[in-house]
Amino acid sequence: MDFHLVGGFLGSGKTTAIIGAARRMLAQGKTVGIVTNDQGRRLVDTAFFRSQHFPTVEVTGGCFCCNYDDLAAQLRQLRASALPDAIFAESVGSCADIVATVVKPFLELNRLDFPLTSYTVFTDARLLRRRLRNQPMPFGDDVVYIFDKQIEEAGLLVMNKSDLLTASEANELRVMAQVTYPGKVIHAQNSRADTGIASWLERIQKDRSLIPHRAVNIDYDRYAAGEAELAWLDEAITVTAPEGRLRTTLIALIDAIRADLRQSALPVGHVKFHLAAVGVEAKLSLPTLLDAIAESDIPDFTGNTCNVLINARVQTASDILRDCIKASIERAMLDTGARFEVVDLAHFHPGYPHPTHRIK
Ligand SMILES: Nc1nc2c(ncn2[C@@H]2O[C@H](COP(=O)(O)OP(=O)(O)O)[C@@H](O)[C@H]2O)c(=O)[nH]1
Ligand SMILES: [Mg+2]
Numbered sequence: 001m002d003f004h005l006v007g008g009f010l011g012s013g014k015t016t017a018i019i020g021a022a023r024r025m026l027a028q029g030k031t032v033g034i035v036t037n038d039q040g041r042r043l044v045d046t047a048f049f050r051s052q053h054f055p056t057v058e059v060t061g062g063c064f065c066c067n068y069d070d071l072a073a074q075l076r077q078l079r080a081s082a083l084p085d086a087i088f089a090e091s092v093g094s095c096a097d098i099v100a101t102v103v104k105p106f107l108e109l110n111r112l113d114f115p116l117t118s119y120t121v122f123t124d125a126r127l128l129r130r131r132l133r134n135q136p137m138p139f140g141d142d143v144v145y146i147f148d149k150q151i152e153e154a155g156l157l158v159m160n161k162s163d164l165l166t167a168s169e170a171n172e173l174r175v176m177a178q179v180t181y182p183g184k185v186i187h188a189q190n191s192r193a194d195t196g197i198a199s200w201l202e203r204i205q206k207d208r209s210l211i212p213h214r215a216v217n218i219d220y221d222r223y224a225a226g227e228a229e230l231a232w233l234d235e236a237i238t239v240t241a242p243e244g245r246l247r248t249t250l251i252a253l254i255d256a257i258r259a260d261l262r263q264s265a266l267p268v269g270h271v272k273f274h275l276a277a278v279g280v281e282a283k284l285s286l287p288t289l290l291d292a293i294a295e296s297d298i299p300d301f302t303g304n305t306c307n308v309l310i311n312a313r314v315q316t317a318s319d320i321l322r323d324c325i326k327a328s329i330e331r332a333m334l335d336t337g338a339r340f341e342v343v344d345l346a347h348f349h350p351g352y353p354h355p356t357h358r359i360k
Contacts, residue, residue, distance in 0.1 A: 008122030010093030010269030
């Protein structure tokens with residue numbers, strides 16, 4: 001069985017690449033299992049992978065590094081129950097130091113009877129371009145420290161969303177990245193395209209030399225400060241729209257959250273939505289740069305009730321984030337004549353990371 005570990009910053013495209021690879025392998029007659037991971041407990045990504053019928057387990061309430069034994073237990077359970085040909089494990093986007101705390105323990109502690117096949121770090125090509133051109137980043141310095149450390153420890157770095165750069169920007173970025181990170185294998189990719197996924201999959205299935213073995217030097221106080229500056233909000237609501245107006249209401253809801261976050265100028269890791277109505281499920285995402293969601297990505301919904309799960313990771317105080325999202329929801333409901341009910345709400349800041357193992 002292959003075991004692929006996928007890391008990289010919030011919204012960099014990990015889930016998109018994993019679902020693309022999983023669908024591709026499924027079409028080849030393979031079985032694929034998935035492990036999701038987050039600081040919170042109600043994960044859009046888990047709901048999404050399960051809606052696509054992939055066996056999915058999760059490590060919640062902290063990163064893989066700090067929950068290594070749970071990760072190992074979930075992997076064993078997934079392997080025993082699904083008998084997969086491959087497992088993809090997606091680490092939480094604010095996690096760094098994965099080589100020392102996950103990769104090396106897997107390689108050296110020999111606690112599982114299957115080896116690690118690959119470790120890929122994803123980065124949003126537009127954010128990396130800003131960083132390498134010394135342009136202002138949309139986060140504070142300690143959060144950018146996490147972004148930097150993730151890239152520094154990569155063996156295989158995917159500059160994802162390369163389709164959002166012009167050809168000359170993409171070329172310039174490739175040159176800058178190779179100069180800044182000598183020795184890394186750097187791969188420009190569009191994870192929404194089959195060709196992008198096919199070449200990534202081929203690479204990670206064949207080339208184990210890309211697994212990094214060198215831990216980075218990392219200042220845990222800065223890393224912890226970066227994590228603590230990010231607010232986490234997980235909110236489940238039920239929306240009931242006037243007859244025939246469910247889709248319009250959901251579009252208004254997402255638009256209101258996007259507009260309010262833009263206006264607040266708060267740095268956004270990402271805001272993700274899982275929408276589940278009768279017979280239809282969809283995952284939608286507002287990434288760091290708050291690109292608009294294409295309305296064509298929002299399916300037609302029948303009925304007038306939808307369960308909406310929101311995962312928001314934003315650099316601010318968590319009660320400010322809660323109030324901001326609450327105000328957006330209320331306005332969208334008022335504008336569309338819909339009603340909503342809060343089913344579950346959690347908002348917090350991740351605690352200090354204490355990895356289970358750390359092998360230098
Ligand atoms: N244009 C473009 N968008 C992408 C690409 N990969 C991911 N996205 C979008 O980026 C957003 C965040 O992706 P997701 O996979 O959820 O990121 P994650 O948080 O790293 O798992 C989603 O809206 C995706 O559709 C890509 O290669 N090109
Ligand atoms: Mg994800």
